[in-house]
Amino acid sequence: MSTTSSTVDRAFEAALYAESDAALDTGASLLAADPSADTELARRGREFVATAWRRGWQPADVVRIVRRELDDPHVPLVSRLILDENRQPPTPRWAAQLDELRTADDGLPRTDRFSYATAVLELYRLLLRLPAIEPLDRPDGDRADVHRPGGGAPRQESRMLTRIRGLLAKAEATGFPEEAEALSAKAQELMARHSIDEALLAARTGDPNTPGACRIGVDSPYETAKAVLLDAVAGANRCQAVWNESLGFSTVVGFEPDLEAVELLYTSLLVQATTAMTKAEAAQRAGGRKRTKTFRQSFLAAYAHRTGDRLAAVAREQAAAEEQRDQRDQRDEPDLLPVLAARDVAVSEQVTRLFPETVTTRVRGVSDAAGWREGAAAADRAQVRARPPLNS
Structure with missing residues (x-):
């Protein structure tokens, strides 16, 4: 030796x-x-x-x-x-x-x-001491690239994703909450359209691509509410998220364009939620309030809950609009709804393969009515159609 x-x-x-x-x-x-x-x-x-x-x-x-x-x-x-x-x-x-x-x-x-x-x-x-976790893809040839079978160079970012990035950057930079929420809603609309276009293209060309996965950090504090927000963003973009609380991340499973959308939107919404929460908290403190932790936890939980509803509604409306457009145009395209349903099934099967055993968890620490109301209001500001109020 x-x-x-x-x-x-x-x-x-x-x-x-x-x-x-x-x-x-x-x-x-x-x-x-x-x-x-x-x-x-x-x-x-x-x-x-x-x-x-x-x-x-x-x-x-x-x-x-x-x-x-x-x-x-x-x-x-x-x-x-x-x-x-x-x-x-x-x-x-x-x-x-x-x-x-x-x-x-x-x-x-x-x-x-x-x-x-x-x-x-x-x-x-x-x-x-790092434990073994679910393998997603590896650079050593042991496993195919689950994002793009056969590996190869990454695709150039599409003009649509570039536009989405721009909308979200404006949403993060604006000092007006209503404008931020409207920009985020528009970004989600474009994401849904982009996802549909990619799904139809894959169906038309017979692309054998399968769902992939990525990990996104879910950091403390208030990690439960953040995991709920990520789950909501994933669900609205035809993905599924599985949270590993002990290691501080969620694994998001979906097709590559949808994974890109989830990463972009979650990061942006987290910035926007933090900004809105800080402003709401300052107003509460000005009124003599001191319970910061419970307010923040409840704020983020309500924000995640309401944002998930809003994003899902935007995605459904976009899918319905695209289906109607296809019917009017009578183009030689695959039927949209069966294509999307097949991709949803593929995502679910991939989740089961990666995570054969999962459990559900409840949002903990939601005990502050003011925080819940403020969080729901922050997520609702962009609504242009009447919605029932979110009960605390």
């Missing part, structure tokens, strides 16, 4: 299988005193990352869990390991995650050797 391997082995034996700070200090001291061990230490880190891939994790998942469980200095460490390890041709979604890491890569933080070794050992200890 070489001296460098011996140093790394002794450091790992001291630090990776113990929780105490004393154990970390012992391992870090060994590594800090032997600069020749750095190359072997990095190689072992790449092995830990490769093991995470075999356990079903993807680059964005690993970065997310590191950011959730450790501190900011650990993020560039794991990002560098991921970029150095990934030398195989990646799948399209995997490639996008790596591109995002490259864009954000500012290099490793400058620090003393002991602090650096401590951070590395903390990171490796987390990677070592």
Whole structure:
């Protein structure tokens, strides 16, 4: 055994299988005193990352869990390991995650050797203990790209998605809640139309593409309400979401255009909901209110509930309008409703395959009537047709 391997082995034996700070200090001291061990230490880190891939994790998942469980200095460490390890041709979604890491890569933080070794050992200890999760797609050829069978280069973003991004960016930037809600509703209408066009195109060309999946972070605080909002956005866009509360993400299953729509809209609505909640909370505080946590939880729960109803209504109306248009035009196209029904069945079957056992959960902590009313009102501002009030 070489001296460098011996140093790394002794450091790992001291630090990776113990929780105490004393154990970390012992391992870090060994590594800090032997600069020749750095190359072997990095190689072992790449092995830990490769093991995470075999356990079903993807680059964005690993970065997310590191950011959730450790501190900011650990993020560039794991990002560098991921970029150095990934030398195989990646799948399209995997490639996008790596591109995002490259864009954000500012290099490793400058620090003393002991602090650096401590951070590395903390990171490796987390990677070592990552559980196995549902495999979605992998860059190693073990499994076909579930988003686009056969892999290949990712498609260029369509003009429709570019337009949707623009609408959502305006919704996030405006200082007028009514305008933000109207822009989001328009974005959902375009998403529904885009989904229908893609479904008809696939049916007409006999495209064998199957549903894929992606993971979207659902961070604390108020993660239950956020998971409900994501579930609502997924359902409105012909997808299904399965929440992993302990690991802080939801897996969304659907066809690729719909997955793109869900990621875009959920991220935007979360920004809008937070902005609306902050304004409503400030008004409540001005009136002498102090119960911030219960207000926020109830606000977000009501916002998610009402937004889900609104988005689903927009999607149904768009599908009905497209069906009527097809009937009027009498084009040589597949019937829309059977095509959409078949895609819904395919999504459900994929969910069952990935998650043979799931349980439902209730929204917890919804005990604040004012928060519920304000959240429902924030989600309702864009309504142009009369709707029954959302009872608290």
